[in-house]
Amino acid sequence: MMDCHRKHGKSVFPVFYKVLFADVVRQRGNFEEALWKHGKQCSSEEVLEWREALSSVAWIKGWMSHTIANGHEGELVKTMVAKVLSELKTSWIERHPMFIRSVYLCFSEKKRRQTKWQVFLTFRGPDTRRGFAAYLYISLVAAKIKVFSNYDPSLIGTYVGCEIQNAIDHCKISIPILSENYASSHYCLDELAQMVECKRTKGQKILPIFYKVKPSNVRDVSHRFGEDMLLHKELVNGVTYERWERALREVGSSKGWVSEKIANGHEGVLVKRVVKEVLRLLNNPQTRDIH
Structure with a gap:
């Protein structure tokens, strides 16, 4: 086959x-x-x-x-x-x-790749996928925002790795949902590193959501995130591993939303704020990041 x-x-x-x-x-x-x-x-x-x-x-x-x-x-x-x-x-x-x-x-391939995705949403784990991430995705789409989803039926039969890389390269905004086991996936770490590179080279925005984790734990590679990364260390070269560490430190130091600090952990309020900020940035791309 x-x-x-x-x-x-x-x-x-x-x-x-x-x-x-x-x-x-x-x-x-x-x-x-x-x-x-x-x-x-x-x-x-x-x-x-x-x-x-x-x-x-x-x-x-x-x-x-x-x-x-x-x-x-x-x-x-x-x-x-x-x-x-x-x-x-x-x-x-x-x-x-x-x-x-x-x-x-x-x-056909050129036309498909020119699809103007506006937002790339990435997350890890069934608890996040079936709960908060699904809620956020539906809310963004309802606001007429073009969100790349790894679960889009039109992607069936395509090399998903290439599609993800293409989406990150062309999206104006990336939203990583950094949950407790995010770093247990080396695919998520690769995506995060690519987001950081696109931010530096193309001025793209990264709006991190620290979902039930502290930003300090994300940027501190000696914490849970660092421990999860160690599981992949033997599978990748040193350059890739350092790239992941830099990405976690940079995103962990970025302005974003800490889920448990928004309306005492009320996820509906958090989703509304994220959608509002994405719309603001899409309509006024030259404005500053979230306050």
């Missing part, structure tokens, strides 16, 4: 059924055990190809079964069928000569 995807542009829509994304990427748990057993009967070249295929397919945006309607498989199937039908309706272009097809695909 992945060979056909790379060589012929065939669509791949992965379903991560009751498995963790990280386990597929790194072949941990059951994946590691199964590949180890295969290694006894198959050549090392074959096993290596399978490992590369697993790593590659995991980077394609698909469906996480447990996140669709709280794990309701009927809703997941309906969503998948709708996506496949939509894909088949556009397959007429496959019948055109290669030149016309390549021009069409190039134009």
Whole structure:
């Protein structure tokens, strides 16, 4: 499948059924055990190809079964069928000569990448995703603000890492929701570092929300955030690790909102303030950051 995807542009829509994304990427748990057993009967070249295929397919945006309607498989199937039908309706272009097809695909890709996302929202953990982050996302969209969401159905079948990088590069405002286990994800740390770089090079705004954490704990790498980062230290080089540390220190020292200090932790009030500030900055991009 992945060979056909790379060589012929065939669509791949992965379903991560009751498995963790990280386990597929790194072949941990059951994946590691199964590949180890295969290694006894198959050549090392074959096993290596399978490992590369697993790593590659995991980077394609698909469906996480447990996140669709709280794990309701009927809703997941309906969503998948709708996506496949939509894909088949556009397959007429496959019948055109290669030149016309390549021009069409190039134009479509360019048009899609020129979508003017205004806000990039990033967060970590199911408690944040299903609660505060979802509430904030809905409120921003209701205010007619174009928010990039990693859960946008239109991203299914695309390389999500590239889409995220593109969104951060082109968004005017980034909102990282820094919760207690934010640094446990090296993807979140990469995103945060890219936000800081875009702030320095392009003047983009970062509006951090310190969700049930203190800003001092974020910028102090010896605290919980630093301990979580240590879990990834052996997986990355020193330059990347230092980049993460700088990003945490800078964002932790930035002006933002401390959730527990806004109306005694009233999240509805916090969301309204964030939406108001985003609208203000979008309408008056030359004004200063939040007070």
